[in-house]
Amino acid sequence: MNKVEQGKALAPIIAGTTVALYISYKILHSLLHSKNKFSKEIPAPGPAYPYVGHLFSLGNMPAETVSQWHKELGPIIQLRMGVQTWVSIDSPALAHKVMVTNGSKASHRNENEFGYSLYSFGGKGVVHSQPNAAWKKVRAAVAAAIAPSQIELHMASIQDEAKKLVDALLETSEKTNVGIFPFKDLQLYIMNTVALIGFGRTFPAKDDPTFIDVSSTIDEGFKLSGVECDMANYLPIFTIHNYLTGIRKVLIKYLAERRDPVFGSLIKEAYHADGPNLVKYLKENGYDLSEEETLVIFSDLTGAGTDTNSVYLCWTIAIMCNYPEAQKRIAAEIDNFVERHGRLPLFSERLELPFCISAMKECMRYKPITAFGIPHLANEDIVVDGYIIPKGATIISNMVSMHKNPEFYPDRPEEFVPERFINALGTSVAASKGKVEDRDHFNFGWGRRICPAIHMAEVETFVGFVELMSRCFIEPGEDGMPNINKAENGGIVVSPIPYKVKFTKRKN
Template sequence: MMLPLTPILGAIATIALIVRVLLIGRRPRNYPPGPPTLPVLGNIHQMPTQDAHLQFEKWAREYGPIYSLMLGTQCLIVLSSDVAVKDLLDKRSAIYSDRQEMYIGQVLCSGGLRLLMMRYGPTWRMFRKMVHGLLNVVTSRNYVPYQMLENKQMLYELLTEPEGFLKHIRRYSNALTTTMVFGWRTPTYEDRKMKQLFDGFSAFAEINQTGAAAFIDFFPLLRKLPAFMLPAQNTARELHTHEKALYKGHWMKAKEDIRNDNINPCFSIGMYDAQKKDGFSDDQACYISGTLLEAGSDTTSSTLYAFVQAMLLFPDVQRKAQEEIDRVVGPHRLPVMDDLADLQYIRGCMKETLRWMPTTILGAVPHAVTQDDEYMGYFIPKGAGVVNNVWANHMDPKRHPSPREFNPERYKDDRQSLGDAAANPDGSKRDAFTFGAGRRICPGIHVAERSLFLGMSRILWAFDIAPEIDGNGKAIIPDPDRLTQGFVCMPEEFPARITQRSKGRADTVTKEWKDAERECLDPTTKQWLQSPIEGVKALRGVS
């Protein structure tokens, strides 16, 4: 007697479905090693909600320079050595420059417009070329006058209101970036739009680090659930609404200034011409310029803030750095860019700050591979995310003995610029991995180097940095391992005592700023009276 065929086929289909579901999250044998998995979840249950960099470093010590994490339906490859980063993200950049789909970060938070998270392809390459036109090693030199002015204001603010040092550092980096991108400067920290930028980016980084975002990314079926069950989606949409309004307001003002021939040399000039040629939308243009503003404002200020903490915690380093500055520069003038070649210890302080407290602590956003690949005998599947494990590389005791010690002597013989070090074909000769790698490397690396050098050398020329004293007369010592959360981070806020090194130096700081303010800025608007950069027209056609 034959059994009915339909129930048998149904049972087989059910079993096949169950097996298929149970295989989700399982690590195939030929993948790089990694922590044990659970069916369906893979390693999601092991992903930390706080200080993820510490767990990623721990796994690197346990599983080696390349390991894998199975996150639901997706695979994440983690690169935790200088050689692995160089071999894959740099040397094989043609296939390691994509992004995975990021539903919360790119679709909901950014309307699909954020260059940082955009998939690799013709559109990304076109926009990347525009950005390169603003920030490449040759063009970026033109913006030194902008950096000098904003630096002088920061020094004066540190002199007159030292307890607000974080806000002065943030204004410095933001004002420089707005001038480079839009042609106007941020004269005061109380600027509402600057506060919105920093607050908005913090919220963006935080929501993209949550478990809810991960589950929605790694299990796409969850996106069909009712909104009340996934409040992160509504939060993301609200962030995008406010962020887009901010960015679009900046861009539309820049367009108006360009049409009225009333704009300083900046990136928006080249993008205006590119938009007329290529026809991309104002929404896309505002996100390209807006996220440049976001990146330039946040990462430079976070690094300078970490530098202040390092000088507070390592007074011997501060003393050695000031001795070098005094020997090379003397007490009567501020350091300038031409002094960099003779301030090797300061160069070391800059590189050591980037290593000791990397702002993009896990490489910001993972790369993705566009085709199946093999490395060290392991299979890397098409579509896998690829993490540049910056913290683990920087804290590798084989590369950097006593890695939590701030020691600029590590770079006493390293005279490479940050860009040259990143491009060095020998991965072991790279100083820091903070700026990323391959075709996704941060294009602002050259501008950042100048801003950091001017900031660090001049702060130490003018000021002493020491711990603040509490009500009981005890020094307040910050914990360098207490960091803000998100894919871009910085030290948790801490107090510090910043005092002038001498009256003569304080007088120089005051005179430099007052002269610049009088000669360069409109007394009412505090905007440039006349651009210090020749040839606005030269930036037309940056694309």
């Protein structure tokens, strides 16, 4: 058979195949069109620009800008961040459906340059890793290492650190009439509790060289995690800019000369420290973790654990100063416990301080410590409430407006109401495992990616706060009452603007 005859023989087959493909295409197109026809479009705010989208419309306080967009457009909005699509949610019920009910589709992370590729050695550890078998192994190890039974081993030392914190605040406050900004003292207290549990050691004072080295390394790492150093992830054209300006070399140098040696040294010392610590626990209990995994775990634990809880206590002190009547009720409740037991309450006895616990929860709700939490990534299309969140979209919880959501917090959501949780005094660990309506706040995240160190955070903040309120009354400094209506963008965290307060010794 010659080529002409072969062509004539194949013609009907080709024609039939073409028709079949065309019909299949029309059917598929019709189905997709029908699907989209009955889905709701996720609204997008107006100020978007070609190529960059909303990237440069967020302003200095992105959480506040996005909160305003939510007020105008509803509980779910879509942002164009350069080449990326971001979906922001401020409804707790909707966020639960997306990140818990659809957890298998919404638990991935963006594979960005600094956090994923460099900082976590290609996704090792807990925070930046993808939800795979390696992640499950590491998360299980961390959860076991900071379980309540392990934290209990350090309880007396945590109480001692809290006493040192209040001693320092009172002593410094007595030396000046203008008031003090307590953040560094709070940071030292929180870092000491984290370092005590993690490495079996503490730092003696704010001016201790090792404390300064560790805290500045953490601060530098948070700054390098910002959008400015990762622009190529949003706008690929910046790849050339990053090459010319040497940003990648800066990131690599930070890790090689700062992060790795600082935390490597702490980990090495912890193996030989007296008493229990997490480094030894992981080794002695047969957790097969590489050197890189261990380094990432402990730099994450120290950095994230120190900054978030220091910021929380800093907000709480500013709020207490603004609400002296709440201070008095908390102090009276603690005094009553001391009269009955002859000592301060343990964390296990927290339910005997209902107003105190309710007020602490309300501080966390009233002034959330993070802007958007740590973003999730959709690895499949997610269909929820008629919306389609596309595969590859970054999913964020807008913490500011979420914690003021009137449907979830119907009683004066914009106000500080310290009694708000008086009938919901369970721990945040317990609340996070139940129904969404039983949760008090959402700062610790969602679903499979929820913070594994919630119990440790609650213990150290409870012990520090009770020690403080049992001995001090917080009054405004020379600049007047702390301004709790404004905040500073600290990258991952949202911090109060610096203020000055006086810590005066209470007469029990």
